[in-house]
Amino acid sequence: MINITFPDNSVKQFEAGVTPLAIAESISSRLAQDILAASVNGQEWDITRPIEEDATIKLFKWDDPEGKHAFWHSSAHLLAEALQALYPGVKFGIGPAVDNGFYYDIDPNGNEITASEFPKIEKKMLELAREKNAIVRANISKSDALKLFGDRGESYKCELISELEDGHITTYTQGGFTDLCRGPHIANTAPIKAVKITSLAGAYWRGDEKREQLIRVYGITFPKQKMLDEYLVMLEEAKKRDHRKLGKEM
Structure with a gap:
């Protein structure tokens, strides 16, 4: 005991x-x-x-910052799983949780991803979430990790793995997607009930302007659709306040 x-x-x-x-x-x-x-x-x-x-x-x-962080970190993996399904050959950089949601840096590898694709990505994420796949942690050796991600052509992941200490490397798998990650994650995808892809931005790999430029896909998720609706209303109100402030300043 x-x-x-x-x-x-x-x-x-x-x-x-x-x-x-x-x-x-x-x-x-x-x-x-x-x-x-x-x-x-x-x-x-x-x-x-x-x-x-x-x-x-x-x-x-959910009301704890640590709960939201795990939820949004898991949602970043769900985003990557959806992108992998929709855009074959896409390569992945990093996908952390942030203060309001998450992002994933990706190399589209010839695929075109624009804002018009957001509804399709959201639909795929919700479809995958409804499969209620367990998010499973595994310890993996450095050589096995390099082979796993190398066989998939994941050069960005292999660069990260090359800098890690053997014996301290973990992966997380849900459905048909496996990612290099320290965690933590929620138990399965079922709690993710509402999804919004919010924006795209350019991002240099590892913040180095001499390296590859990737696409950063931002999103946010919630355990209830009502929460997402309220969040979007709040964003609109914030935009209106900014416009009023700008008008006065002009």
Whole structure:
């Protein structure tokens, strides 16, 4: 048995290998439905990742910044999965969560991606999300990672892998898409219920203007369509305020 310490300093015992999701389920089924991420001994942690030793734990829901971060980070992977399906041959750079949503830097590799394609990308993301695929973490050796991504022609990923220390490399897979990533991620794609691709921008690979110029695809997702609708209204109101301010200044 291992001791799990909660934020209120209470302690409960569990079998070694228990996951944050199982711990949440032991508290209430509603909490288990709501949690998106966790921290274990101060380290970001997937809710389906086993805990093997005594630990302090925090559980994060949507209202917590850590919960949103895991949700949007997972959504970046969902975006990449959709782009892979829609634009064969596309190559991937990095795809982090940001303060409001996420982005993925991609090399279109001959594919044309414009704002007119946004509805098609959103539709594909929602289609994939509804498959409720588990997002599965795996440890992988450096040589296996280089082969996996090299065989796919993922030169940007291979460059990143070449700089990583062997024994500390992980991938995450959902459906037919595998990405190099440290995580954490939500348990599966099911909670992603509303999607909006917001903009495109140019971005030099690794911020170096002497390197390849990629396309940065920005998006945002929510666990409810109502939340997305409210967010879009808020953006419109912010634009109106900016226009009024600009008018006064002129």
